[in-house]
Amino acid sequence: MITRRTHVALLAASVLLTGCGGGAVASTDGMPTPSGEPSRTTPAPEISVEVAPQQIPGLGPKTWAKVPAAARQAVVVTGRGRDSSASTVVLYERTAAGWRAGAKWPAHNALKGWTDHHLAGDLRSPIGVYTLTDAGGLLKDPGTKLTYDRGVGFTSPGTGFEGEPLAGSFDYVIAINYNRQPGTSPLDWTRPLGAGRGGGIWLHVDHGGPTHGCVSIAEEHMKELLLALDPDRHPVVVMGDAESLNR
Template identity: 75%
Template sequence: MIRHRARAALLAASLLLTGCGGGAAASSGHKATAPTDSARTATRPAGTPAPDVSVRSAPRSIPGLGPRTRAAVPAAARQVVVVTGRGRDSPLSRVVLYERTGTGWRSGPVRPAHNALRGWTDHHMGGDLRSPIGVFGLTDAGGRLPDPGTRLPYDRSDGFTAPGTGFEGEPLAGSFDYVIAIDYNREPGTSPLDWTRPLGAERGGGIWLHVDHGGPTHGCVSIAEEHMKELLRTLDPALHPVVVMGDHASLAR
């Protein structure tokens, strides 16, 4: 914590170049085969109401992900946060949490989100105002506010302060009340405030999931505060959570 707090000032001065904050001055199980509707009808006693055929088993693969993207998801991952951008150059996206079950992938609600101002890139560089495309671990969390009940390691620190305004003039205060570090160009197992950049500083960093402030980010993905707390309480390190993120066309490859 002391080392993290000592670096807080550096973080606040550098987030503009590293991606996070949207303008802050401050990154298989067994697959059972479900019976067909005709089989259900044949074995249903006379007078029994017909089943709700709108209820289907979970899809065998995560919708919207093409073969290349699916291949990048670790086999051990049983929780996958999918961030799907509206377009390559759009700051608008949606977030869905998928959890692996015995029959496939169960999806959670669709949450609206923001990504970087200029959209997405396969080769993120610090200050390019694009979010990195790829599959990344979700190993560490933190925030300015107390731990809401997550099983991820959580670093509470005043270093998670976002002063100033965003690209659309919206206040950034509270944006880092809750964050989940996206393991792009960082050292997993450390605070989101840790400044280690394995790919080099020029490749950016500080890419987080954080509280939405109502506008585009510098590189992060932001969702509403209530959804951030829900995600923090749901992610489980034992299930090896990852995030799959990019514009819809890139993820479909």
């Protein structure tokens, strides 16, 4: 005969066997519950974990091979097309988890687009991966860790290709180390590849139209970029039209 005390003990043992925290509520899917209805197990919620890519999206093997292993910051300039002057800029930061993207900023590049072999006056921006070491501008240093040269040499008179005023375009600039001597002012005219290969390729303040060869973004974004770049993180710029970068 099962006494009331024995019945209570057996019930307690069965609860313990079902596991911790609500084991008495859930039962095997399809087994009848005390009401006679089949039970339904509630599936566990999916947990979404953001995983940073180990390689910057949009860069093919040929381009990626040119990114120095030491680089921990990459300003990626992606042109809309080979012959387009419209592009976007994204700052990527390398972390222990992978490359993390910042905001995407609209930008302009050269009037006629991009080229693998830049020449002086061709009105195309050079495709490639270049280091970033030096900055400057007409305005005072906003607090960048890059070497900063301030002076009236950054005055930008005249108008652009679409009649827009160029005043303020060089309020802030970052020299792109294409055909220049790193560690010098952006105004330095040393051309290791020769004058015929052009130079003076900068990141600078957008004036609302195409450039001669530089990449331009809004002044507020130039300031953000200057404050973010850190020589100890070996920043580079990766620039070109989307198709070329994906090679």
